[in-house]
Amino acid sequence: MDHTLIQAKDLCRSYRTDRESIRVLDGLSLELLRGQAVAVIGPSGSGKSTLLNLLNGLLCPDSGQLQVFGREQSELTEADWAELRRTRIATLFQDGNLIPTLTVARNIAFRAGLAGLEAYEGDALLEQLDITDTAHRYPDQLSGGQRQRAALACAFAMQPQLILADEPTGSLDQATAKRVSPLFFDAIRERNVGALIVTHNPELARSCDRILELREGALHPWDSAASF
C-alpha cells in the first residue's frame, strides 16, 4: 500500500480581482503520509485556508503538481472530488458545517451514511466529546464550542483517511480542547489516518509529528524551540 496521502510540489495559486492579482501560494511543497499529523501555522492572510481548499478540491492550483491518494489533481473530476469528500477526506472548517435541519445525532448518522457506513460510533463519540446531552438538539440550539464538537463527531463518524482541519479546537476552552486531541491522535495512530491541522493551539501543534509555517507562499519547518 502506498503510504503517501498528499504529494504537492511547487504549487502556485493567485486570486485575481478587478484591480490586482494576489499570489497567495508561491512554490508550496508538501508531503503527508498515512499515520502522520502535520500542523500548519501562519499569520492571518498567509494562505492557510487556500491551502486546505486546494487539498480538498474546492480550488484548483494555477500551476505545480498535486497528488491526493496517488491520483493526479488534474485528472480528478468534480464528481471524483465529491466522492473523496464523502468517503475519505473529512474537512473541518471553523464554522462547523452541520446541516441545520438535522439534530446532532442525525447529523452524525447522515455523515456516516454518506460514507457508506452502516455501523458508526455515534454515542461513543458524543460521550468522548462530552456532548451526549446535545444529541437531540439542532445546530442553532448549541453553543459555538458544542457546535465545533458536534462537527468533530460527524467528521470522525465517517472514518476518514485524511483529515483537513482549520482550528478544530478554536471555540473550545482549554480543558475541552484537551479532550479533543486524543480523537485526532488515536485515529491517526490506530487507523493510519493522515491529518493536516491548521492551528494556533500550541498544545495541539506540538502533539503533531511536524509543525510547518506558511510564510511567503511556501511551507517552512517551524523551529520547535520558538514560542507561538
Ligand SMILES: Nc1ncnc2c1ncn2[C@@H]1O[C@H](COP(=O)(O)OP(=O)(O)OP(=O)(O)O)[C@@H](O)[C@H]1O
Ligand atoms: N476569493 C478571494 N479573492 C481575492 N482574494 C482572496 C480570496 N480569498 C482569499 N483571498 C486573499 O488571499 C490571501 C490568503 O487568504 P486565506 O484565507 O487563504 O488566508 P488564511 O491564512 O487562511 O487567513 P486567516 O488566518 O485570516 O483565516 C489573503 O490576502 C486574502 O485576502
